[in-house]
Amino acid sequence: MAVDKKVSSVVIRRLPRYYRYLGDLLSAGIVRISSKELSRMMNVTASQIRQDFNCFGGFGQQGYGYNVEYLYNEISEILGIHKGRNMIIVGTGKLGMSIAGYGNFKKRGFNIIGLFDHNPDLYGVSVNGIEVMPVTELEKFLDTHSVDIAVLTMPKESVQEVLPAIKGKVKGIWNFSHKEIPTEKGLAVENVHLSDSLMTLSCKIGRMEK
Amino acid sequence: MAVDKKVSSVVIRRLPRYYRYLGDLLSAGIVRISSKELSRMMNVTASQIRQDFNCFGGFGQQGYGYNVEYLYNEISEILGIHKGRNMIIVGTGKLGMSIAGYGNFKKRGFNIIGLFDHNPDLYGVSVNGIEVMPVTELEKFLDTHSVDIAVLTMPKESVQEVLPAIKGKVKGIWNFSHKEIPTEKGLAVENVHLSDSLMTLSCKIGRMEK
DNA sequence: TAGATTGTTAATCGATTAACAATC
């Protein structure tokens, strides 16, 4: 029952996947699961599953396995789901809008409370009741609202422009722009490079062909 | 100059990032770079950079470093850029459409040649000259066109429905649906779980706050 | 109780880093 000190980031990155599988089991009405069964489903070793869970203190019971609902809730807690995180989206092109329109975030406690762009044609356009505002309003908005996460879906050129306005005022950046943002103290960053992923796929295909 | 046998997937996943940085250096007119300089820029060790490149045979020269353009082109080659990969997008909701509309893929040799959905309202809607077709046409399309990559941007429920039509007819799947697709022989798969990434961010924020 | 399965320690494996001889 050694509770977490420093959990490795590879473990943290595996948690959402556990969360998904456990959600499916829960919907299927499954009450308990052993690390062995789960390992078969998820294509990982049972050892790894037990090690991973034990980074956070052990959620199972010898001879029984894991209670699906309990485990699901614990992981949900660790992931910060249902904490009620406020998000803004900067850059309301197609990608930004598709994120804005994705209903499941709200269900999990991620609320979009602001949309920003600097194309005047988009000002006032609304998604789920939230209107697009000019980027020039961003700083004021951050001073008057509590924002946890900024989602950056604008062209890389605009990043330098908005970054100073954002830093220190949000806890995390979910960055889809092609400008990499380094993590720094007090600021969590997830850089998502969709084209990197396509190139990785392309590379895999190339090596398969040989 | 030990040429690649089995390159580890962690190395392959790093290649697109090298490619991005080298592209920037190239645009900036930089002719040569040492692993040490690059390591400072990219926040990795020079050792790792040299090890990584040497998986593919070594692209540098002692005492000089690496020629930026040459290295860029070599990595581009390994990644399969400009090979002219044909892609189709299945599911033309907002996310699918935002991928369809992203201009840079074409520039790198990834051509979107088909869009599919089963919402009749979208039939005939076109992006960059490609019209949305009914999913029922998918199988016929795959038989009459050479398609390398299928991009899945539909709801998880529809995946089982289209997967049989696709398997064996494409080389890779770029999967954005929430249904995980296992890799199998002769089929490369990249599962992209955007919400996993948001949850990882949320988790990082939570651990920062403690 | 006997059987099952966890939590946890120890062994293995792989990836990263350090070091240095080769060489441009």
Next chain:
DNA sequence: TAGATTGTTAATCGATTAACAATC
């Protein structure tokens, strides 16, 4: 040539897997 920097081998570090005692 002397200096720089690679390619590559060896050392270290961390992550994964195996094993098993604890215990439900």
